[in-house]
Amino acid sequence: xxxxxxxxxxxxxxxxxxxxxxxxxxxxxxxxxxxxxxxxxxxxxxxxxxxxxxxxxxxxxxxxxxxxxxxxxxxxxxxxxxxxxxxxxxxxxxxxxxxxxxxxxxxxxxxxxxxx
Amino acid sequence: xxxxxxxxxxxxxxxxxxxxxxxxxxxxxxxxxxxxxxxxxxxxxxxxxxxxxxxxxxxxxxxxxxxxxxxxxxxxxxxxxxxxxxxxxxxxxxxxxxxxxxxxxxxxxxxxx
Numbered sequence: 520x521x522x523x524x525x526x527x528x529x530x531x532x533x534x535x536x537x538x539x540x541x542x543x544x545x546x547x548x549x550x551x552x553x554x555x556x557x558x559x560x561x562x563x564x565x566x567x568x569x570x571x572x573x574x575x576x577x578x579x580x581x582x583x584x585x586x587x588x589x590x591x592x593x594x595x596x597x598x599x600x601x602x603x604x605x606x607x608x609x610x611x612x613x614x615x616x617x618x619x620x621x622x623x624x625x626x627x628x629x630x631x632x633x634x635x
Numbered sequence: 636x637x638x639x640x641x642x643x644x645x646x647x648x649x650x651x652x653x654x655x656x657x658x659x660x661x662x663x664x665x666x667x668x669x670x671x672x673x674x675x676x677x678x679x680x681x682x683x684x685x686x687x688x689x690x691x692x693x694x695x696x697x698x699x700x701x702x703x704x705x706x707x708x709x710x711x712x713x714x715x716x717x718x719x720x721x722x723x724x725x726x727x728x729x730x731x732x733x734x735x736x737x738x739x740x741x742x743x744x745x746x747x748x
Contacts, residue, residue, distance in 0.1 A: 523678070550734055562679075562724070562738040575735055610678055620728075621667055621686050624736065626678030 521545070523627035525611050531633045537599040540630045543592055544613030552624060553586055553596050554610040562610075568594065569616065601634045608632070637662045639727055641739035648715055649747055656710040656742045658725035663703050666728040669736070670699050670710050672721040679724065683710070687730060715746045 524543040532538055544551050552567040566576040571588045579586070583602070588594040598605055608631050612624040638661045648654050658668070667686050671679040683692045683699040685708070691700040698711040708725055722743045726736040 552734070561740045564735050567734055569734070575733060612679075614734075620734070621684060623669055623681035623684050624679075625681065626671075628676075628678045 523611055523613050523625055525609075525627035525630050527630060528628065529631045529633075531635065532601060533635050534602055535600045536634075537597065538601045538605075538632065538634075540596040540609050540611075540632070542594045542596070542611030542627060544594070544611070545625055546592070548613035548615050548625070549591070550614045550616055550624075551588060551594050552612040552614075553594070554612065554626075556608045556610060556629070565596070603634045606632055606634050637727060637729065637737045639725060639737050639739040641723075641725060641742050643742060644740065645743040645745075647745045647747060650715060650717060652715050652746075653711070653713050654715055654744075656712070656723050656744070658708040658710070658739055660706045660708075660727050660737075662727075662729070663706050664730040665703065666730045668699075668701055668708050668728070669726045670697075670708075671724045671726065673724060673741070674721050682723075712744075715744075717746050717748060720745050 526541045549570050553565040554562050556562045565578045566586045568588045586596045608629045610626050610629045612626045614624045615622045640659045642657050669684045670682045673679045685692050685701040696713040701708045722741045724738055724741040726738045
């Protein structure tokens with residue numbers, strides 16, 4: 520079975536540039552999550568979607584961050600303009616709401632983002 | 636606000652030893668608790684999920700327990716192997732609805748030959 524697929528795996532870009540991270544969830548999963556992981560703050564939820572609709576975006580740090588889910592098989596996280604403090608590993612995860620919500624989240628391998 | 640703490644932050648044990656990782660949380664109104672492992676450069680892999688009504692879950696050499704009233708969970712690893720070396724994280728889902736997991740900072744485990 521294909522897991523959660525993220526691209527690119529690594530991204531190095533200069534401050535001020537637009538960055539777009541992509542995620543393909545597991546087929547049949549209807550919840551999608553974007554996380555950010557840093558040494559200082561650990562793993563933080565940025566936003567999650569249920570059935571392609573954003574449910575909680577309270578973790579999105581600033582207006583420079585935006586996320587979309589145009590269909591059940593694709594989501595993007597965009598940072599514009601990017602800043603050095605955005606450097607982190609960004610993870611996408613998906614899960615199913617079947618079983619009353621007691622289904623585990625499945626993570627992609629992440630995008631390691633470095634803003635110079 | 637839910638806070639999740641994992642102690643110890645790092646642990647090194649010889650191969651074959653049984654070990655226990657600890658997770659504590661401040662708000663006992665949880666829906667479930669999950670244990671994950673994370674290998675370097677990889678995402679998180681779900682190991683066990685314990686529903687709020689359950690006391691424990693087992694998978695192979697892993698056993699996770701949950702004491703909701705005291706805000707504690709433990710992950711027991713039997714007969715540890717070098718392949719168990721990874722960072723282990725616990726995460727709680729709130730009982731009031733919503734799908735937002737709160738993660739602990741993890742325990743970095745090294746199993747030595």
